[in-house]
Amino acid sequence: MRTRFFGGLLALLVPTLPLFAQSKGGDGFLFSAPRATLSIRGGVARPSASSDVFSFVTERLTVDRGDFAGLSVATDLAFRVQSRVDLLLGTGISTRVARSQDRYYEGTDDLPIEQRTTFRRIPITAGLKLHLRPEGRTIGKLAWVPSKLSPYVAAGGGMMYYLFKQDGDFVDYRTLDVFSTALRSTDLTPVAFGSLGTTYSLSPRIGLNAELRYDYARGALGSDFRDFSPIDLSGVGLTAGLLFRF
Structure with missing residues (x-):
């Protein structure tokens, strides 16, 4: 399922790549305003982990909600549609493997x-990015100079794939027998997001990009966790990396 979605996203993006070669520039400026930007960032993501499956896990095992925070990678491709508005396509991944013992x-x-316990989230989203101030200024007809600092907000939605997996030894609390097993649940579910970020220009083509993002999603649990309500997939992430203008 993940392969089909990433393949579809790639098929959507590949036809736009020729646009990237059309913006040539000089020292300190571009000949025209960029038509697209590509941002690649890394950081940390902290899930809310507020549904009952997390409550059960943290009550019975030596793991806390904060233990599900982990590393994340995000990438966004933005296309200019108006002077301060971009169409934003994005994806990323956050994952954490938490080791634990039975508490009792x-x-x-x-x-x-x-x-x-393995918890992984992969959002695939589209939305709009609003620049709170101009990204740059045009000088004459042949030069575009980027602003040193360009803050923005963004919002949108899409789909999120998740994996929640537990493997190892567990206690049957009715019989107190110890057994080995692997429990697994995956789903593809709607997600909405909002973000706040800024870009600091290092050159006309490259900038430092930092973003704070919140995802909201809940997903159905598989038969291995049939006694629980939908899993909470929401959370906040903070990432930083490079932005490339084309």
Whole structure:
């Protein structure tokens, strides 16, 4: 499922690549305002982890909600539609593997009962990006100079793929038997996002880009977790990286 969605996104983006070669510039300026930008960032993401499946996990195992925070990577491709408005296409991934033990019981060998929980989110979104001030200024007819600092807000929606997986040894709290298993749930569910960011220009073509983003989503859980309500996939992320103008 992930392959089909990433393949569809790539098929959408590839026809636009010839645009990238059309903006040539000089020292300190471009000959015209950029038609597109590409941002590649890395950082951290902290899920809200507020649904009952997380409550159950944190109650029974030596893992806390904050333990699901992990590294994230994000990339956005923006196309100019008006002087301060861009069409924004984006994707990314955040993942964390949290190792834990049962809080209350040990095995018959007096060793900890260990397991690990994997939580991964992959949003694929489209939206609008509004620049709060001009990205740059035109000088005459043949030069465009970027602003040193360009703040923006963005919002939109799309789909999010998630994986929630637990594997290792667990206690059956009715019989107190210890058993080994792997529990897994995946789904593709709608997501909405809002973000606030800024770009600091290093050159006409390259800038430093930082962004604070919030995703809102909930997904159905698979049969391995059938007794729980939908999983909370919302969370906040902070990323920073490079932006390229074309």
